[in-house]
Amino acid sequence: MSPIFYVLAVLTVAGGLAAVLLKNTVHCALALTVAFAGLALLFLNLDAQFVGFAQILIYIGAVAILVVFAILLTRGTETPQAGVFSRSWFVGLVIAAGVFSVLGWAVLQSARVLPQPSAIPSVTVHDIGVALLGRYVLPLEIVALLLTSATIGAVIVAMHEKGRPQ
Amino acid sequence: MLAAPVSTHSVPVIVDQAFVLFKDWLVSFLPPSWRPAAGVVLCVIAIVCVFPGLFALTTVFERKGLGRMQNRYGPNRVGPYGFFQPVADGIKSLTKEDVVPLNADVVVHFLAPLTLVVTVFMGFAVLPMGRNMVLANLDAGLLFFFSMSAATELSVFMAGWSSRNKYSLLGAMRAVAQMISYEVPLLLTTVAVVMIAGSLSLPKIVAAQSGYTGVFPHWYIFTPWGLASFLVFAIAATAETNRSPFDLPEGESEIVAGYHTEYSGFKFALFFLGEYLAMFSISGIGVTLFLGGWSAPLSFLNVVPSWFWFFSKVMVSIFVFIWMRGTLPRLRQDQLMNFAWKFVLPFTLLNLGVTALWRFMGEGWARWVVSSVILVGVYVFMGRVGMFKKHFGPRSYRYAE
Amino acid sequence: MLGEGILKGMAETAKNFAGSFVSEDRLTTVEYPEQRIPTFENARVFPFLVYDGSDWAAGMRCVACQICEKECPPKCIYIEKSQDKKPDFVGKPQFYPARFDIDVSVCMSCQICVEVCPFEAIKMDTEFELATDNRFGGLLLDREELAKSNEYYHRIHPTEADEVDARLNSEKAAAEAKAKAAAQAAAAKSADAAKPSPAKPAPSTGGED
Ligand code: SF4
Numbered sequence: 001m002s003p004i005f006y007v008l009a010v011l012t013v014a015g016g017l018a019a020v021l022l023k024n025t026v027h028c029a030l031a032l033t034v035a036f037a038g039l040a041l042l043f044l045n046l047d048a049q050f051v052g053f054a055q056i057l058i059y060i061g062a063v064a065i066l067v068v069f070a071i072l073l074t075r076g077t078e079t080p081q082a083g084v085f086s087r088s089w090f091v092g093l094v095i096a097a098g099v100f101s102v103l104g105w106a107v108l109q110s111a112r113v114l115p116q117p118s119a120i121p122s123v124t125v126h127d128i129g130v131a132l133l134g135r136y137v138l139p140l141e142i143v144a145l146l147l148t149s150a151t152i153g154a155v156i157v158a159m160h161e162k163g164r165p166q
Numbered sequence: 167m168l169a170a171p172v173s174t175h176s177v178p179v180i181v182d183q184a185f186v187l188f189k190d191w192l193v194s195f196l197p198p199s200w201r202p203a204a205g206v207v208l209c210v211i212a213i214v215c216v217f218p219g220l221f222a223l224t225t226v227f228e229r230k231g232l233g234r235m236q237n238r239y240g241p242n243r244v245g246p247y248g249f250f251q252p253v254a255d256g257i258k259s260l261t262k263e264d265v266v267p268l269n270a271d272v273v274v275h276f277l278a279p280l281t282l283v284v285t286v287f288m289g290f291a292v293l294p295m296g297r298n299m300v301l302a303n304l305d306a307g308l309l310f311f312f313s314m315s316a317a318t319e320l321s322v323f324m325a326g327w328s329s330r331n332k333y334s335l336l337g338a339m340r341a342v343a344q345m346i347s348y349e350v351p352l353l354l355t356t357v358a359v360v361m362i363a364g365s366l367s368l369p370k371i372v373a374a375q376s377g378y379t380g381v382f383p384h385w386y387i388f389t390p391w392g393l394a395s396f397l398v399f400a401i402a403a404t405a406e407t408n409r410s411p412f413d414l415p416e417g418e419s420e421i422v423a424g425y426h427t428e429y430s431g432f433k434f435a436l437f438f439l440g441e442y443l444a445m446f447s448i449s450g451i452g453v454t455l456f457l458g459g460w461s462a463p464l465s466f467l468n469v470v471p472s473w474f475w476f477f478s479k480v481m482v483s484i485f486v487f488i489w490m491r492g493t494l495p496r497l498r499q500d501q502l503m504n505f506a507w508k509f510v511l512p513f514t515l516l517n518l519g520v521t522a523l524w525r526f527m528g529e530g531w532a533r534w535v536v537s538s539v540i541l542v543g544v545y546v547f548m549g550r551v552g553m554f555k556k557h558f559g560p561r562s563y564r565y566a567e
Numbered sequence: 568m569l570g571e572g573i574l575k576g577m578a579e580t581a582k583n584f585a586g587s588f589v590s591e592d593r594l595t596t597v598e599y600p601e602q603r604i605p606t607f608e609n610a611r612v613f614p615f616l617v618y619d620g621s622d623w624a625a626g627m628r629c630v631a632c633q634i635c636e637k638e639c640p641p642k643c644i645y646i647e648k649s650q651d652k653k654p655d656f657v658g659k660p661q662f663y664p665a666r667f668d669i670d671v672s673v674c675m676s677c678q679i680c681v682e683v684c685p686f687e688a689i690k691m692d693t694e695f696e697l698a699t700d701n702r703f704g705g706l707l708l709d710r711e712e713l714a715k716s717n718e719y720y721h722r723i724h725p726t727e728a729d730e731v732d733a734r735l736n737s738e739k740a741a742a743e744a745k746a747k748a749a750a751q752a753a754a755a756k757s758a759d760a761a762k763p764s765p766a767k768p769a770p771s772t773g774g775e776d
């Protein structure tokens with residue numbers, strides 16, 4: 001746990017908190033991007049280059065853009081007058097705490113259940129490729145199928161219905 | 167920098183490795199524990215000086231070249247033949263008033279040009295600019311490059327949104343839509359290269375192209391799939407850098423200046439710089455992927471140092487950018503999108519298949535014939551039939567007549 | 568084939584690019600401060616006031632009728648009528664502008680003032696080098712700056728100026744003839760009365776021309 005880790009952790013958490021607490025939706029989206037970037041840097045800090053760069057490419061380059069586009073194309077960007085908390089914030093908090101505790105428990109258990117690797121494995125892009133198309137090819141294909149059907153679904157939703165004026 | 171030993175070549179090491187040796191010599195004055203960090207700092211300084219310098223040169227050459235293409239002189243007043251024009255421009259933009267709109271989101275407005283320039287500069291870190299001349303020899307260098315260029319989209323959006331100006335916002339939306347649409351083919355063409363080279367590391371991709379048959383180099387552009395990829399890459403790169411004919415985000419006749427409408431003075435200069443740096447870096451990556459990076463175009467030309475080849479190839483591609491700008495009119499938004507999704511993308515996907523075929527057909531002339539026939543056939547078919555009635559004709563107005 | 572037109576266009580610009588270095592006639596640029604092309608006769612920039620003779624104040628044709636002030640679409644003319652009168656080109660006493668300002672930063676060069684002026688007093692100039700370092704008053708031209716001689720008018724718009732001169736001369740001749748007739752009539756009248764009249768013959772001819 002180097003000082004760099006703490007800096008990045010603070011950055012990520014601050015970005016996440018800002019995304020939840022800021023009033024202006026576009027500011028929230030931008031803060032979310034900061035959180036994504038912090039996460040990517042954390043991956044890089046762990047020497048996971050591929051995941052880190054993919055995180056930037058996909059989350060900052062695509063997901064964040066998609067989020068801001070969705071914001072701009074739907075509701076406009078006016079700052080809401082009322083507070084940012086919805087009425088059911090307590091339920092949300094309970095669910096979030098539940099998810100967090102399950103994940104935390106799993107992470108803490110993994111140290112005990114899985115044997116600790118003796119040395120830090122050096123994972124190259126080549127290894128990741130081999131693993132993805134070798135051992136994990138079935139999950140990969142299933143994900144690909146899922147995404148394809150989602151894309152087709154999106155196109156169908158966006159398509160003009162026949163007989164209706166455009 | 168790469169620590170690999172200098173391989174066989176006929177140019178004197180002292181010339182070819184001049185910059186590397188100079189850096190090592192400078193660093194050798196420091197205690198050993200500081201040396202790696204100091205080396206990196208020196209390289210960063212070099213990049214931060216060289217490319218803005220090239221930018222200044224390019225602006226004046228671009229204006230002169232465009233002028234010549236339109237039978238004008240171009241700038242010829244400041245200094246001999248007008249070559250001090252960029253100095254004058256720089257002084258002007260530095261001393262200009264920095265106007266921030268009253269309603270603008272000040273923080274985001276301020277951050278947008280900064281993030282743009284910073285992310286664009288990051289891309290240079292992985293470009294091999296000569297033998298052993300790469301700042302960060304990353305295993306996933308190509309991925310790093312594209313993740314950085316993807317991050318610039320967000321700064322464009324930030325600029326457009328924070329200005330609170332309809333033209334800025336429209337320009338930003340156009341820019342982002344265009345960049346997303348053309349990023350897909352851009353990445354897919356590089357996948358073809360990665361499939362053949364078997365690596366995401368840029369120095370390795372250059373090394374894979376560094377052989378010669380007779381005097382001719384093994385550049386990827388000299389293969390059917392490589393040529394097709396290169397053409398698609400060039401189109402997509404032009405769109406990514408918002409250059410004419412894809413300069414809709416800045417279409418003066420429609421939306422003033424697009425996302426940087428509300429920027430003036432030094433912040434505008436930063437956008438301008440960022441745009442040109444993006445051009446350099448995308449040219450650099452194109453050169454690295456398809457044109458053999460720093461390797462000489464003919465084997466006996468290896469007497470010229472490697473960095474010279476890299477920079478001259480980049481400058482040639484910049485000239486082509488300028489040439490296209492002087493020739494082609496701006497596209498319409500629907501043409502742009504149709505072209506991206508209905509022509510470029512399917513063609514790129516097909517090209518990926520052809521690349522796989524090339525990879526598994528083994529050596530021999532058969533793979534040349536097969537892949538050329540497929541690519542040319544599909545290109546002609548799609549150009550003739552596929553693009554037929556794709557709204558490339560005169561515009562029909564639905565509401566205004 | 569797709570892309571053919573692009574290549575054709577690129578060839579064209581390449582031809583221009585190379586050609587502009589080889590043949591000088593391709594370059595149509597006039598390098599302005601050093602080289603100039605003569606202005607066209609029908610060029611027009613901003614209005615000026617014509618005067619006859621050599622003294623601008625005495626020869627000013629404008630009679631301060633303020634028609635142009637009222638007609639000017641962007642309202643960039645400001646006129647103050649004089650209290651006294653001075654003789655015009657036919658010698659008739661007329662008002663003259665005590666103040667005549669045109670704000671050329673507002674003027675849109677529409678030439679309406681010229682069209683409506685019944686006295687041929689305001690015409691369009693071809694002088695375009697009006698840059699000034701005075702931000703506030705530099706482009707507000709007063710009557711002295713606006714006054715240009717009839718010879719200057721002849722120089723910049725020869726055809727038009729000849730027409731105007733012909734018209735003015737015929738007007739003047741008509742006025743003189745009328746005056747002569749009036750004088751004759753007066754003389755005849757006084758002869759009838761067999762008593763020399765103390766009255767002078769009405770408008771004295773001459774004036775400034
Ligand atoms: S030219 Fe037009 S705008 Fe200018 S002073 Fe005359 S009437 Fe006014």
Ligand code: SF4
Nearest residue numbers: 629630632633635684
């Ligand atoms: S310039 Fe002509 S129209 Fe204007 S006030 Fe003088 S005489 Fe009248």
